[in-house]
Amino acid sequence: xxxxxxxxxxxxxxxxxxxxxxxxxxxxxxxxxxxxxxxxxxxxxxxxxxxxxxxxxxxxxxxxxxxxxxxxxxxxxxxxxxxxxxxxxxxxxxxxxxxxxxxxxxxxxxxxxxxxxxxxxxxxxxxxxxxxxxxxxxxxxxxxxxxxxxxxxxxxxxx
Ligand SMILES: Cc1cc2nc3c(=O)[nH]c(=O)nc-3n(C[C@H](O)[C@H](O)[C@H](O)COP(=O)(O)O)c2cc1C
Numbered sequence: 001x002x003x004x005x006x007x008x009x010x011x012x013x014x015x016x017x018x019x020x021x022x023x024x025x026x027x028x029x030x031x032x033x034x035x036x037x038x039x040x041x042x043x044x045x046x047x048x049x050x051x052x053x054x055x056x057x058x059x060x061x062x063x064x065x066x067x068x069x070x071x072x073x074x075x076x077x078x079x080x081x082x083x084x085x086x087x088x089x090x091x092x093x094x095x096x097x098x099x100x101x102x103x104x105x106x107x108x109x110x111x112x113x114x115x116x117x118x119x120x121x122x123x124x125x126x127x128x129x130x131x132x133x134x135x136x137x138x139x140x141x142x143x144x145x146x147x148x149x150x151x152x153x154x155x156x157x158x159x
Contacts, residue, residue, distance in 0.1 A: 001159075002029035002070060006098075007077030007135035008046065008088040010038055012134050013108045014077045017149060021075060021106065024153040030066045032088045034059040053082040058091045074101040075156060076125075083116040093124045104130040104156045106149075110139055130155045 009015035015031065022029045031130055036059060052059065068074075076092075078085040085107070095100045100157040102125045107114045114133045122128060132152040135141035136157070 001072050003073045003075065004029045004030055004066065004068070004071040005077065006032065006092060008032040008079065008086050008092075009077075009108075010049075010079060010086075013134075014106075016137075017106055017108060017134050018077045020146075020149050021077070021153055024149070025075065025157060026073065028066070030064055032064070033062045034088050034090055034091070035062055036060070036119050036156065039082070046155065049086070050101050052087045053084050056090075057087055058094065059087050061088060061091050067125075068101065070097045070150045071101060073103055074098060075104040076102045077106045077108070078117075078121075080107055080111075080114060083113070085117050085121045089121075089122045090124075093121075100125050100127055102128050104152070106132045106134055106152065108134050108136060110136045112141055 003025050005018050005027045007014050007018040018029060039048055078089040105128060107117060112133050112135055130150050130152060132150060134145045
């Protein structure tokens with residue numbers, strides 16, 4: 001079973017989780033990046049990123065060399081923006097072949113409320129089995145992330 005962890009991360013939280021998850025699952029990593037860069041300040045990120053989510057904008061990704069056909073299974077990671085998954089992940093999921101391979105999903109958020117995001121993304125992931133909600137490291141709740149990652153990867157590893 002060849003596995004790929006695909007993720008987007010603006011401020012490093014999803015990236016940190018993606019690396020831990022990939023290591024535990026012996027998976028490769030693919031970081032999604034948009035052609036148009038996000039602004040540096042958090043206030044501007046909220047305006048631009050929040051606006052993109054609200055308008056359902058699908059940004060252009062920087063082309064990646066990873067061949068999705070080489071993989072049997074995808075674990076997908078996204079920060080929560082405006083209660084939903086990020087536009088870059090929606091851009092990746094335009095590839096229906098890739099969307100079908102996603103069996104597990106991890107979200108990073110400040111508040112941990114991922115219901116709206118999960119509802120929106122689940123529609124695009126017909127084979128999704130396992131999910132976990134992790135918390136930004138600036139928040140108290142993040143101290144449970146490692147235990148949650150352990151449980152998540154154990155469940156994903158069993159197939
Ligand atoms: C544009 C934007 C919108 C956000 N909206 C939410 C939100 O609706 N709910 C929430 O809990 N956190 C929200 N956050 C916080 C991020 O989900 C959180 O900081 C996450 O850990 C970021 O992951 P990253 O470090 O991989 O980019 C938002 C952050 C940004 C930049």
